[in-house]
Amino acid sequence: MIxxxxxxxxxxxxxxxxxxxxxxxxQLVTDLSEHQVRIRSNFNGTQILLFGAVEVNNADERAxxxxxxxxxSGPSRPVTVRRKERVAGIWVNHDSLTFPKVPGYYAVASTRxxxxxxxxxxxxxxxxxxxxxxxxxxxxxxxxxxxEILPADQEKDFVKALIRNxxxxxxxxxDPGGIVFLGQTLFRATVDIPxxxxxxxxxATVFLLRDGEVVDAISSPLYIDKSxxxxxxxxxxxxxxxLYGLIAVFGAALAGWIASAVMRER
Amino acid sequence: MQIYLPIAELPVNALVxxxxxxxxxxxxxxFGVGGGFLMTPLLIFIGIPxxxxxxxxxxxxxxSSVTGALAHWRKASIDFKMGGVMLxxxxxxSITGIFIFRLLTKIGQVDLMISIVYVVFLTVIxxxxxxxxxxxxxxERRGTPLPVSRGGQHSWIHGLPFKMRFRRSKLYISVxxxxxxxxxxxxxxxxxxxxxxxxxxxxxxxxxxxPTSVVxxxxxxxxxxVTGLTGVMHSVENQTVxxxxxxxxxxxxxxxxxxxxxxxxRLKGExxxxxxxxxxxxxxxxxxxxxxxxxxxxxxxxxxMPHT
Numbered sequence: 380m381i382x383x384x385x386x387x388x389x390x391x392x393x394x395x396x397x398x399x400x401x402x403x404x405x406q407l408v409t410d411l412s413e414h415q416v417r418i419r420s421n422f423n424g425t426q427i428l429l430f431g432a433v434e435v436n437n438a439d440e441r442a443x444x445x446x447x448x449x450x451x452s453g454p455s456r457p458v459t460v461r462r463k464e465r466v467a468g469i470w471v472n473h474d475s476l477t478f479p480k481v482p483g484y485y486a487v488a489s490t491r492x493x494x495x496x497x498x499x500x501x502x503x504x505x506x507x508x509x510x511x512x513x514x515x516x517x518x519x520x521x522x523x524x525x526x527e528i529l530p531a532d533q534e535k536d537f538v539k540a541l542i543r544n545x546x547x548x549x550x551x552x553x554d555p556g557g558i559v560f561l562g563q564t565l566f567r568a569t570v571d572i573p574x575x576x577x578x579x580x581x582x583a584t585v586f587l588l589r590d591g592e593v594v595d596a597i598s599s600p601l602y603i604d605k606s607x608x609x610x611x612x613x614x615x616x617x618x619x620x621x622l623y624g625l626i627a628v629f630g631a632a633l634a635g636w637i638a639s640a641v642m643r644e645r
Numbered sequence: 646m647q648i649y650l651p652i653a654e655l656p657v658n659a660l661v662x663x664x665x666x667x668x669x670x671x672x673x674x675x676f677g678v679g680g681g682f683l684m685t686p687l688l689i690f691i692g693i694p695x696x697x698x699x700x701x702x703x704x705x706x707x708x709s710s711v712t713g714a715l716a717h718w719r720k721a722s723i724d725f726k727m728g729g730v731m732l733x734x735x736x737x738x739s740i741t742g743i744f745i746f747r748l749l750t751k752i753g754q755v756d757l758m759i760s761i762v763y764v765v766f767l768t769v770i771x772x773x774x775x776x777x778x779x780x781x782x783x784x785e786r787r788g789t790p791l792p793v794s795r796g797g798q799h800s801w802i803h804g805l806p807f808k809m810r811f812r813r814s815k816l817y818i819s820v821x822x823x824x825x826x827x828x829x830x831x832x833x834x835x836x837x838x839x840x841x842x843x844x845x846x847x848x849x850x851x852x853x854x855x856p857t858s859v860v861x862x863x864x865x866x867x868x869x870x871v872t873g874l875t876g877v878m879h880s881v882e883n884q885t886v887x888x889x890x891x892x893x894x895x896x897x898x899x900x901x902x903x904x905x906x907x908x909x910x911r912l913k914g915e916x917x918x919x920x921x922x923x924x925x926x927x928x929x930x931x932x933x934x935x936x937x938x939x940x941x942x943x944x945x946x947x948x949x950m951p952h953t
Binding site: 418419420421422423424458459460461462463464465468469470471472477491498522523524530532533536537540541543544545547574575579605608611612613616617620621623624625626627628630631632634635636638639 | 647649651654655656703704707708709710711712714715751754756761773869873877878879880883891895897899902906936938942944945946947948949
């Protein structure tokens with residue numbers, strides 16, 4: 380008990396110090412309009428409103444050197460990118476590259492285009508902008524499934540193709556100028572969540588930059604999950620696949636039987 | 646009316662799916678075909694992942710073939726013994742098909758295989774149907790009856806061992822051909838999401854020489870169980886059966902089939918068959934076109950692991 384009490388006390392102390400140190404630099408306050416998105420049967424995509432305030436230290440601070448960047452990123456999963464080649468007149472998936480951790484969703488909004496807000500080193504360090512996200516060490520496979528090594532420039536083509544495909548599916552979004560300041564301190568941004576969004580735990584991170592350096596950052600969680608019947612069916616199909624399959628097939632057979640009975644009546 | 650499909654993980658217009666189910670049900674009622682070979686490519690065209698289209702389609706085939714099989718059962722036009730022998734082959738075929746499907750999914754070639762198999766079957770079947778209905782139309786215009794083509798009564802099939810007597814079909818033949826036919830159709834069922842009647846019926850008539858009166862009922866009996874097994878196995882192995890999508894398709898199909906049966910009894914057979922043939926051919930050519938033209942983007946992406 381005492382130990383627990385002590386750790387508890389230590390924790391509170393630690394949090395207080397952290398809060399205090401934050402408070403010193405406390406320049407950013409943000410929140411999301413929703414922390415949970417439920418995918419129901421009528422889900423057709425949605426928008427998340429992100430809003431916040433930047434504290435102004437002294438009145439003559441120049442707003443031009445201040446930038447806010449919002450990054451919303453979804454759960455990372457391994458993704459395989461395949462390249463088609465013509466084999467005997469038919470376009471066939473040939474070489475493939477599997478990246479171990481690819482965010483299923485990535486949206487970035489900023490006050491100005493990313494390349495003018497900060498240097499590449501800063502953006503890469505903070506993984507801001509989809510081009511600066513590290514997908515992990517890729518694993519290449521030839522058509523027959525054997526491992527192979529692709530030259531670096533080809534690997535780059537695969538990375539570009541991955542981003543291009545995700546952009547086409549509206550899962551990777553960049554919106555330079557998507558953050559709107561209302562006066563000196565308040566800002567807001569809307570982030571599109573498309574209908575084909577993967578489920579899982581998302582993080583929305585707001586970066587405050589001054590003169591190209593990150594001076595503050597706040598992360599908040601965003602949970603996207605199937606809900607109601609969608610959730611039930613998805614879980615059922617994955618957790619008790621056999622029972623799900625049997626019910627689906629017997630349900631279909633029952634429908635056929637009912638149809639036959641109805642047709643006989645008439 | 647948008648509805649989100651839980652397994653396919655995308656929203657679709659429920660009315661479009663319902664109309665598709667109805668249209669294919671109408672055609673299947675009119676021509677007495679299952680319609681799976683039309684529905685799967687249609688689902689793929691509107692953006693349903695091919696795996697989900699094939700897996701889900703098997704439930705729709707179960708529903709429509711149960712209706713058909715019950716009607717034939719009441720008319721006593723099912724050879725259960727023959728159906729049982731073909732079913733044995735069909736079960737083995739379906740398991741093999743699922744295995745092939747899984748293997749090809751893993752190496753990223755499943756979409757290609759589905760496309761190629763469809764192109765081959767749609768163009769061949771469509772071409773044959775078109776030729777046949779054109780011949781029939783021409784013959785009718787000239788006023789000459791079609792010559793009934795029947796080869797010799799004895800073929801190589803009668804030389805095979807393991808003979809069995811099928812009383813209902815009035816046949817005494819080896820069990821090997823029916824098992825092989827069942828097996829082949831079982832494989833197709835698993836990788837194409839079809840019942841396979843379009844292969845099975847000609848094979849039963851021309852290879853096994855079964856009486857036409859029992860052919861359709863017997864094939865439907867076999868299809869119910871093989872596609873049922875296929876649906877369960879797709880659920881277990883690939884989690885690609887979308888119950889929501891299946892439900893809409895079944896409802897549309899049941900309603901469409903009612904009107905199809907009535908329309909089919911009223912309208913002229915050859916013209917409709919030519920129309921269906923044209924539709925099938927067109928679909929085959931469209932899928933084939935996609936295979937040979939350079940894709941808009943050479944690269945495609947998929948989740949590397951089935952997410953749990």
